[in-house]
Amino acid sequence: MRIAVSDASFTPPRVQGRNTRKGLTTLSMMPPLEFIIKMGIYALMTVCVAGALLSVLFRNLFHxxxxxxxxxxxxxxxxxxxxxxxxxxxxxLIYVGAVMTLVIFAIMLTERFGDASLRQFNHQSWAALGGGILLLTFLVRMIQTTPWPVKNQAALASPAVTVVQLGEALLGPYVFPFEIISVILIAALIGAIVVARKDLEA
Amino acid sequence: MIIPLEHFLIFAAVLFVIGLCGTLVRRNIVGILMSIELMLNAVNINLVAFSRSTSLDPVTGQIFAIFVVALAAAAVAVGLAIVIALYRVRKTICADEISLLKW
Structure with missing residues (x-):
């Protein structure tokens, strides 16, 4: 009873205090550095999506x-x-350094830069766009409705995967795919040279 | 993980669909190869996000992502060699003008 009376008498400050405490907890749950990192990652994602759209829509293949x-x-x-x-x-190293260099070489060797009237997109553009939007809505709905088994916070606080761990995995349980990959790479590179070189007879 | 898993998955799905549309729409074979690279990268983001958030052994997803990168590099090397050989013979790299195998 006395507690209730004291509660009633001190209602405005209690409410005030509770509000500030709640604000403090949310603030401590998200320190400014974490907020900046989060916004940075979202900005990075936005830039990536915009760049992907541009890379599909640019008429000039070099751009x-x-x-x-x-x-x-x-x-x-x-x-x-x-x-x-x-x-x-x-x-x-591999994508930006090697693959894109190869792609840019191929563009420069084959592109007819002076020919601006050349059509870059085929006749099924609108059908592809509609199908893509349908697939995207399906995927997003599936992602949102599936209960992903996310690890708890304690497990997530584990340190990042080190190069040592990756190397031990590559030469331990994954040694057979690793060897297969090396054979595939050498076969693909030799095949690329054989396909792309000039015929000596011709 | 600061950002929930679903946001990474949706981001990767958007990239994948953009790459798929590019693959279907482009006439230039080099453009098609570039769009395929985009799709493979979207798959890699999924693999790494799952290895970070749900997998019991976080090494596995990264190993598979490394394998995908190696296979993508091999595919690009062979694909661009075929493109250059085609250009030497046919003087075009538009996919719908190269219809030797169609009747």
Whole structure:
């Protein structure tokens, strides 16, 4: 009874105090640094999606390749946000360094730059757009309705995967796919040379 | 994880659908190859996000992502070699003008 009376007498300050405490807890749950990181990751995602759209829509294929390079760099940033440091480095080295260089070489060897009247998109553009939007809505609905078994916070606080762990996995349980990959790579590279070289007889 | 898993998955789905539309719409074979790279990268984001948030062994997803990167590099090397050989013979790299195998 006395507690109730004291409660009634002190109602305005209690409410005030509760409000500020609630505000403090939400503030402590999200410190400013974490908020900045979160906004940074979302900004990175936005830049990636915009760059991907540009790389599909640019008429000039060289500009499209540059936009795709930006997207690949942004995806390396996403890997960093997911604590996959080695994969981010691999992304920059192989995709931006090697694959995009190859693509730009191929564009310069084959593109008819002077021919601006050349159609870049075929006749099924609108059908592809409609199908893509349908697929996207289906995927988003599926992602939102599926209960993903997300690990608890204690397990998520574990440190990032190190290069040592990756190397031990590659030479331990995954040694057979690793060897297969090396054979595939050498076969593909030799095949590329054989296909692309000039015929000596001709 | 600061950002929920679903947001990464939706981001990857958007990238995948953009790449799929590009693959279907482009006439230039090099453009098609670039769009395929975009799709493979979207799949890689999914693999890494799952390995971070749900997998019991976080190494597995990254190993598979590395395999995908290696296979994508091999595919691009062979694909661009075919493009250059085609351009030498046919003087075009528009996918709908190369209809040798159609009747």
């Amino acid at each position: 499209a390749a540059l936009a795709l390079t930006g997207v690949l760099l942004g995806i390396a940033g996403i890997y960093l946000a997911l604590h996959a440091d080695f994969l981010a480095m691999i992304q920059v």
